Amino acid sequence: MSQELRTNGIVQDEPLLWEKGRKGRDGYSMPLRDVEKASIDESLLGDGPDFPDLSEVDVVRHYTRLSQWNFGVDTGMYPLGSCTMKYNPKINEKLSSYIGLTRSHPLLPAHLSQGTLRLLYELESYLCEITGMDAVSLQPAAGAHGELAGMLIFHAYHKSKGKKRNKILIPDTAHGTNPASASLCGFQAVVVKSSEKGILSHETVAELMDEDTAGIMVTNPNTLGLFEKNIRKIADIVHEKGGLVYADGANMNAVMGIVQMGKIGVDVMHLNLHKTFSTPHGGGGPGAGPVCVKKELEKFLPVPRIRKVKDAYALVENIPESIGKLHTFYGNFSVLVRAYCYILSMGPEGLKAVSQHAVLNANYIKEKLKDHFHIPYDRPCMHECVFTDKFQEKHHVSTLDIAKRMIDYGIHPPTIYFPLVVHGAMMIEPPETESKEEIDRLIAVLKIIAKEAEDNPEIVRNAPQFARMRRLDEVTAARKPVLIG
Amino acid sequence: MKEINELILPNDLFYTEAHEWAKTEKNSVKIGITDYAQDQLGDIVFVELPQVGDTFEKGSVFGSLESVKAVSEIYMPVSGKVTAINTALADSPELVNQDPYAAWIIEISPTDLSETDTLMKKDAYLKQLKG
Numbered sequence: 335m336s337q338e339l340r341t342n343g344i345v346q347d348e349p350l351l352w353e354k355g356r357k358g359r360d361g362y363s364m365p366l367r368d369v370e371k372a373s374i375d376e377s378l379l380g381d382g383p384d385f386p387d388l389s390e391v392d393v394v395r396h397y398t399r400l401s402q403w404n405f406g407v408d409t410g411m412y413p414l415g416s417c418t419m420k421y422n423p424k425i426n427e428k429l430s431s432y433i434g435l436t437r438s439h440p441l442l443p444a445h446l447s448q449g450t451l452r453l454l455y456e457l458e459s460y461l462c463e464i465t466g467m468d469a470v471s472l473q474p475a476a477g478a479h480g481e482l483a484g485m486l487i488f489h490a491y492h493k494s495k496g497k498k499r500n501k502i503l504i505p506d507t508a509h510g511t512n513p514a515s516a517s518l519c520g521f522q523a524v525v526v527k528s529s530e531k532g533i534l535s536h537e538t539v540a541e542l543m544d545e546d547t548a549g550i551m552v553t554n555p556n557t558l559g560l561f562e563k564n565i566r567k568i569a570d571i572v573h574e575k576g577g578l579v580y581a582d583g584a585n586m587n588a589v590m591g592i593v594q595m596g597k598i599g600v601d602v603m604h605l606n607l608h609k610t611f612s613t614p615h616g617g618g619g620p621g622a623g624p625v626c627v628k629k630e631l632e633k634f635l636p637v638p639r640i641r642k643v644k645d646a647y648a649l650v651e652n653i654p655e656s657i658g659k660l661h662t663f664y665g666n667f668s669v670l671v672r673a674y675c676y677i678l679s680m681g682p683e684g685l686k687a688v689s690q691h692a693v694l695n696a697n698y699i700k701e702k703l704k705d706h707f708h709i710p711y712d713r714p715c716m717h718e719c720v721f722t723d724k725f726q727e728k729h730h731v732s733t734l735d736i737a738k739r740m741i742d743y744g745i746h747p748p749t750i751y752f753p754l755v756v757h758g759a760m761m762i763e764p765p766e767t768e769s770k771e772e773i774d775r776l777i778a779v780l781k782i783i784a785k786e787a788e789d790n791p792e793i794v795r796n797a798p799q800f801a802r803m804r805r806l807d808e809v810t811a812a813r814k815p816v817l818i819g
Numbered sequence: 820m821k822e823i824n825e826l827i828l829p830n831d832l833f834y835t836e837a838h839e840w841a842k843t844e845k846n847s848v849k850i851g852i853t854d855y856a857q858d859q860l861g862d863i864v865f866v867e868l869p870q871v872g873d874t875f876e877k878g879s880v881f882g883s884l885e886s887v888k889a890v891s892e893i894y895m896p897v898s899g900k901v902t903a904i905n906t907a908l909a910d911s912p913e914l915v916n917q918d919p920y921a922a923w924i925i926e927i928s929p930t931d932l933s934e935t936d937t938l939m940k941k942d943a944y945l946k947q948l949k950g
Binding site (some may be wrong): 732751808813 | 862885887890912
């Protein structure tokens with residue numbers, strides 16, 4: 335049977351659109367021409383793109399079939415460490431699709447956009463309350479964009495003090511986006527080694543911090559799922575030398591309503607609304623990465639800012655020390671509506687419970703699996719826990735094999751081989767939206783895989799067996815990528 | 820993955836804690852990564868090289884290796900100026916996996932050849948690997 339005719343139950347295989355196309359087919363009827371034919375300038379003529387000829391039904395079936403292969407938070411647990419793949423409540427979708435919001439044109443003058451401006455203004459104030467910071471810009475479109483905003487603010491701050499600084503401290507557990515954002519901004523990243531406890535020691539920071547260093551970028555809790563408990567001392571050391579403290583809020587889901595970032599010495603931070611605040615993530619985006627600052631840095635925030643004067647809201651553009659515009663209009667508005675809706679649905683106690691449950695989930699998994707998978711830092715963790723393949727190595731089973739085998743049991747693999755400081759890392763983040771039954775299932779599956787690694791390692795090394803595709807040749811794909819159809 | 824006793828570690832090379840090797844020739848030093856490093860990285864899919872003429876201090880990053888797992892930085896065993904880069908690695912990064920000692924990455928003119936005194940010989944490196 336040919337590849338095209340084969341099916342796997344009701345999950346249909348699907349060729350590329352280029353293979354489906356047949357010359358002369360189309361999915362659109364041009365309207366009758368009601369003007370005279372005109373000739374086109376020769377210089378504008380040429381061969382069209384190499385697109386296949388397809389009918390409407392070809393295209394609709396193609397994408398509908400592909401969508402059936404999809405895996406997302408609506409399908410099952412998605413324990414991707416440091417990504418907070420929580421369920422996205424449907425009420426967010428319902429409210430953000432209200433016609434008054436979807437049809438509000440961004441070029442309407444402020445006096446005709448009072449409702450949308452009020453929503454943004456209130457969201458800013460909620461984020462201030464949650465983080466303990468003083469001012470927010472909702473413009474950045476993603477976490478790394480928020481980091482870039484933060485680094486531009488660092489730069490603007492030091493410039494305002496009359497001295498350019500060239501370096502920035504970044505822990506060895508940081509997300510790769512941290513040094514990338516800093517270097518995009520012209521800073522040289524200086525790596526700070528974590529201690530044997532998996533966290534930063536203030537002594538190490540004190541050794542590296544100097545008057546040419548703009549500050550430090552800290553993720554708290556860090557990517558090992560551990561709280562940087564020396565943060566207050568570290569912030570004091572950095573401030574003493576005239577530097578600023580940046581907090582990467584990627585892991586905020588662990589500490590909402592528990593840690594006030596503004597009080598532990600943080601000057602600038604970003605939040606990922608698509609992680610902590612339940613807006614769609616990954617392919618379902620776009621994201622939003624608001625940047626939050628302390629009072630003395632407010633003047634550097636991107637423009638426009640929203641101001642409330644008496645009972646009216648206005649957009650203010652004329653702020654001379656602002657780092658400028660980071661996004662068209664006011665960021666990814668419909669994402670902001672979803673986060674606003676989430677915050678109001680949960681309320682302060684609900685948000686605190688989110689963090690408590692997320693931390694409880696991760697510690698439950700850590701305790702249940704610690705005899706089956708090696709834990710590099712065996713201490714109470716925050717919202718995620720990191721295991722390694724150390725116990726499985728002797729059976730020649732690696733973290734990659736374990737991750738692939740999880741697919742056979744219908745669970746999305748966790749983040750693997752990150753953080754880089756842990757050899758063979760498996761980083762599991764079970765968000766608060768997962769029930770005990772779901773989490774127990776993940777634990778049961780990982781216990782089975784640990785047993786298989788001992789008794790029948792071949793089956794783990796050859797996984798996945800039941801997925802639509804077997805293991806892909808990632809090496810050839812990376813070395814010789816085919817980027818066209 | 821290889822067991823430690825399966826690793827190839829030539830006697831005539833210097834080794835670093837970060838798993839680079841350095842081979843001294845008349846007025847130059849060739850630099851690459853060890854068998855242990857290539858084995859740990861797995862299939863290398865991209866090699867980022869510096870430019871001829873760049874100078875680097877001992878211990879600073881001069882390039883990176885990308886495998887399916889991760890991107891790893893490569894550090895200078897000794898200070899010096901880059902005199903040649905192994906351009907074959909641009910199209911065939913797998914050469915590093917096939918023979919990490921034939922697949923040198925850069926050749927440098929060292930600032931101070933006595934810096935090699937701070938590097939490890941085979942026995943010390945092997946001891947580090949055994950932990």
